[in-house]
Amino acid sequence: MSAGSLPGPYDIRPSCYHExxxxxxxxxxxxxxxxxxxxxxxxxxxxxxxxALTKVKLRDADVVEVSGQLVDKLTGEGIAGQTxxxxxxxxxxxxxxxxxxxxHAIVSAQPGGPIHVELSYGGNRTLDxxxxxxxxxxxAKQQLELAIxxxxxxxxxxxxxxxxxxxDGPVDVPIALSVARQGSDEFHGLTGSVTANRMTFTxxxxxxxxxxxxxxxxxxxxxxxxxxxxxxxxxxxxxxxxTTIEVAKTSLAYEDNLxxxxxxxxxxxxxxxxxVTLMSGDRRxxxxxxxxxxxxxxxxxxxxxxxxxxxxxxxxxPGKSYVRPSRSPAVELKxxxxxxxxxxxxxxxxxxxxxxxxxxxxxxxxxxxxxxxPTPPAEQDTEVDTFEPTGGGLVAAKPGIVSTLRRPSxxxxxxxxxxxVRGRPIARATVRLVLGDAERTHVTGDDGxxxxxxxxxxxxxxxxxxxxxxxxxxxxxxxxxxxLRGVRVDLVPVRERVFQxxxxxxxPVLPEPRLWGIWSPRQIVDHVRTKRPTPALAELTxxxxxxxxxxxxxxxxxxxxxAERVDRAIHERVEVPPAVPRALA
Numbered sequence: 001m002s003a004g005s006l007p008g009p010y011d012i013r014p015s016c017y018h019e020x021x022x023x024x025x026x027x028x029x030x031x032x033x034x035x036x037x038x039x040x041x042x043x044x045x046x047x048x049x050x051x052a053l054t055k056v057k058l059r060d061a062d063v064v065e066v067s068g069q070l071v072d073k074l075t076g077e078g079i080a081g082q083t084x085x086x087x088x089x090x091x092x093x094x095x096x097x098x099x100x101x102x103x104h105a106i107v108s109a110q111p112g113g114p115i116h117v118e119l120s121y122g123g124n125r126t127l128d129x130x131x132x133x134x135x136x137x138x139x140a141k142q143q144l145e146l147a148i149x150x151x152x153x154x155x156x157x158x159x160x161x162x163x164x165x166x167x168d169g170p171v172d173v174p175i176a177l178s179v180a181r182q183g184s185d186e187f188h189g190l191t192g193s194v195t196a197n198r199m200t201f202t203x204x205x206x207x208x209x210x211x212x213x214x215x216x217x218x219x220x221x222x223x224x225x226x227x228x229x230x231x232x233x234x235x236x237x238x239x240x241x242x243t244t245i246e247v248a249k250t251s252l253a254y255e256d257n258l259x260x261x262x263x264x265x266x267x268x269x270x271x272x273x274x275x276v277t278l279m280s281g282d283r284r285x286x287x288x289x290x291x292x293x294x295x296x297x298x299x300x301x302x303x304x305x306x307x308x309x310x311x312x313x314x315x316x317x318p319g320k321s322y323v324r325p326s327r328s329p330a331v332e333l334k335x336x337x338x339x340x341x342x343x344x345x346x347x348x349x350x351x352x353x354x355x356x357x358x359x360x361x362x363x364x365x366x367x368x369x370x371x372x373x374p375t376p377p378a379e380q381d382t383e384v385d386t387f388e389p390t391g392g393g394l395v396a397a398k399p400g401i402v403s404t405l406r407r408p409s410x411x412x413x414x415x416x417x418x419x420x421v422r423g424r425p426i427a428r429a430t431v432r433l434v435l436g437d438a439e440r441t442h443v444t445g446d447d448g449x450x451x452x453x454x455x456x457x458x459x460x461x462x463x464x465x466x467x468x469x470x471x472x473x474x475x476x477x478x479x480x481x482x483x484l485r486g487v488r489v490d491l492v493p494v495r496e497r498v499f500q501x502x503x504x505x506x507x508p509v510l511p512e513p514r515l516w517g518i519w520s521p522r523q524i525v526d527h528v529r530t531k532r533p534t535p536a537l538a539e540l541t542x543x544x545x546x547x548x549x550x551x552x553x554x555x556x557x558x559x560x561x562x563a564e565r566v567d568r569a570i571h572e573r574v575e576v577p578p579a580v581p582r583a584l585a
Contacts, residue, residue, distance in 0.1 A: 046128040047552060048073040051084070051119045054102070056227070058139035064088060064109045068119055069101045070130065074183055074546070074558075076215065076234060078102065079127065087118040114138045126551055137227055142166050144173070146196070146218050146231035155267060157205035157237050162218045164196035166226070172197050173226065175218050179203070182213040182234065183543075183561040196220075203235065206268050211239040211322045212560070236322050239266040241274070243316040245328035252302040254338040260298040262328060264290050264316045271295075274318040274325075280310050290316075302335050309334055320560070392420055392492040394462075394474050399482035408479040414451035415487030417444050417464060421496055425449070429466035429491070433476070435459070464489045468553030470497055494554040495547050498562045502544045505537055505569040521548060536572040540565045 054067040066086045070079045078101020086093050086105035095105035109115050114136050123129035147163040164171045175194040178187040190208070194201045208214055216235040222228030241264055248259040264272045271294030278285040278298045285305070286298045296314070305312075314328040397415075417429040425448025433440045435458045442450045455478045465471040469491035476484055499521060506524055507516050509531050516524070525548075528541050543565055547554045 046123065046126055047550065048128045048546070049079060049121060049123065049130040051121060051130045051133040052232075053117065053119060053133060053135055055143050055145065055229070056115070056117055056137050056139045057143050059106065062108055062110065064107055064115065064139045066095075066105045066107060066117060066119075068103055068133075070097050070103065070121060071101050074543075074561075075555075076182070076232075082121060082124070082127070085118075085120040085122075087120070088115055109139070113140075139227075141222075141224075142168075142171075142226045144171060144220060144226050144229040146175070146220065146229050148216060148218055148231055148233045148235075150235060151200060153238055154202050157203045157208065158235060159200050159202050160216070160235070161200045162194055162196045162231075164220065164229070170197045171226065173220050173223075175220055177201065177203070178217050178219070179208045179214045179235075180217075181209065181561075181564060182215060183558075183565075184215075187215070187217060194218075203237065205237045205239060208237055210268065210270065211237050211266060211320075213322065238322045238324065239268065240324045241266055241272050241316055241318065241326040243276070243314055243326045243328040245312075245314050245331055247312075247331050247333070250331065251334045251336075253336050254303055256302045258298070258300050258302050258305070258312075258333070260300075260312070260314065262296055262314055264294045264296070264318075264326070266323060272316070272318050272323060274316040274323075277315045277317075278312060279315060280305050280307075280312050285312070302333075303338070305333065305335060307335065308337070392470060392472050392490045394472070394476075395488040395490065396483045397486040399485075408481050410482055410485065411455050411457075411479050412451065412453045413455060413460075413462075413476055413478070413484045413487075414449075414453075415485075415489060416448045417450065417466065417489045417491060418448060419469070420490040420492050426466045426469065426491060429464060429469075431489070432463045432465075433460040434463075435461070464491065465556075466491055468495070468555075469493055470556055470559070494556055494558065497559060498544060498547045498554065501559070501562045501566050502540065505540055505566050505573070508573070509533065509537075534569065534572045536565070536569040540569045 050071055050073045052069045052071065054069060057065045057067070059065050066088065068084070068086075070082055070084060071077060072079060078097070078099065080097050080099045080101060082097045084095045084097060084103050084105075086095050086103075086107055088107040088109050091108055093105045093107045095103040097103045115138070117135050117137060119133040121130040143166055145165050147165070149161050149163065151159045151161055153159075162175050162177075164173050164175070173196050175196050177190045177192075177194055179190060180187040190203065192201065203214075203216065205211060214235050214237060215232055217230060217232045219230040220226070220228060243264050244262040246261050248261075249256070252258060260278060262276075264274045264276065266272050271292065272290065273292075273294070274290050275287065276290060276296045277287050278300065286300050288296050288298060290296050298314075310333050311330040312333060313330045315325065316327075317325045413433065417426045417431065418424065419426055425444070425446070427444060427446045427448060429444045429448065429450075431442045431444070431450045431452070433452060433455065435456060438456065440452050440455065442452055444450050457478055460476050460478060461473070462476050463471060463473050470493075472489060472491060478484075503516060506528050507513055509528050510516060510519075510524070519527070525541055525545050528537065533541060543562065547558060547562070
């Protein structure tokens with residue numbers, strides 16, 4: 001081996017110690033080569049962008065003004081502070097985007113006749129390059145600006161009005177309307193015709209695809225005197241819900257069980273996924289969620305109502321801004337008085353109480369652990385990338401035995417907000433408690449800790465939220481015996497929840513289902529791409545990669561978009577049959 005083949009200023013001596021130094025050098029070079037082969041490639045995910053041309057206006061005989069907008073392809077929000085290349089007749093001028101993503105450029109052009117306009121954006125470290133935009137237009141024609149205004153909600157959808165204005169004032173032109181789900185580019189036209197400035201139009205919720213957030217696009221194709229124009233806005237199509245209630249028996253013995261069933265549906269009679277609560281006046285008797293058909297069922301003891309006559313009803317909360325909560329009609333119940341308890345029941349109750357106290361003491365002290373030999377710690381493979389997040393929520397403290405026997409007297413709520421995946425405290429998380437019209441809020445510091453003291457008595461509705469994490473909601477009752485001191489609130493990162501949703505569509509593509517808990521997220525995404533997925537699954541995989549590996553924190557609102565794309569990928573996989581092998585054809 002020559003000195004020139006080694007990395008670094010090594011001194012190769014032809015002495016008796018040459019063999020020992022040579023062996024050490026070979027080992028070092030081999031280790032460096034192996035380390036470089038094992039190192040995983042670094043992949044940087046960038047946010048996607050889209051260019052739009054707003055108008056091309058003739059300023060002078062040979063000068064035109066070009067206006068447009070740069071937006072985030074996923075959220076539709078404008079992107080500020082970026083340089084756009086505007087090319088007219090081979091001459092390129094730079095334009096800087098404003099806070100809403102709009103830009104304007106003054107470019108020289110050949111006088112008279114149509115011109116060719118091109119827009120380009122090369123991207124940067126965090127933003128992907130936009131697809132180039134090109135159009136042919138005649139700046140001498142009348143300029144047209146479209147505007148879409150939502151006038152009101154309608155039982156069938158939303159009432160809108162499209163306005164068209166030129167430099168000379170309002171213009172009555174035919175407009176074509178189309179919609180697409182937020183985060184999707186799959187537009188479909190709406191039936192009916194619209195004339196700008198003359199009439200209103202109802203965007204039918206059922207025709208659009210149900211309640212939700214939609215991209216509404218209005219377009220004019222242009223004519224001999226007016227340039228083509230388009231306008232796009234986000235439109236929320238809302239729906240009320242109806243909650244029904246059925247009670248098996250309205251006259252109950254004190255020892256009976258109350259059975260309540262019903263269904264939650266929207267204005268189009270479709271099933272609604274919602275959290276349902278059985279109420280008796282202001283008291284909450286039980287909670288549940290609806291199934292895929294929107295149905296629910298409660299079974300509670302009549303003794304919990306503790307009244308001879310009571311009215312019950314069910315509240316439904318879908319948890320989405322565009323699907324409204326509702327209450328069922330109230331149902332009156334008659335409950336008989338309790339019957340005298342036999343003496344044998346009293347004795348049995350005392351015995352059961354004694355056994356429960358003994359079991360509670362044993363469960364707290366665990367004396368049997370002293371007899372067990374210590375178990376050696378299990379070896380843990382640090383190379384396995386476990387990405388399944390634990391569930392979020394409130395983890396209450398465990399007060400001492402003496403504290404559990406005292407009356408509730410603590411009026412504080414304190415603890416720490418933590419990330420469920422990394423186990424680290426979350427800074428700048430908001431902890432909010434609401435009781436009636438009173439509200440208390442605390443923002444955590446770098447240690448994730450919070451403390452709210454002197455809270456009024458009652459059941460507070462708590463909400464804990466942080467950027468990039470799924471919000472948690474729960475109830476806390478004040479005063480307490482110490483279980484709300486030193487609590488832990490776990491928040492699941494939005495990107496981890498998106499990857500959980502992705503599992504339904506991606507797991508069938510893996511060689512074995514068990515590999516989901518063994519392979520890393522990067523291995524799973526790369527493997528799905530190699531299997532030539534369906535268009536919907538390929539689009540879903542790109543979406544998941546951007547959310548999971550991207551540099552920006554994902555908002556909680558992308559969960560609805562992810563769920564819809566997962567359902568579309570699964571539906572497309574079921575509809576498209578597997579290819580028939582050539583040997584069998």
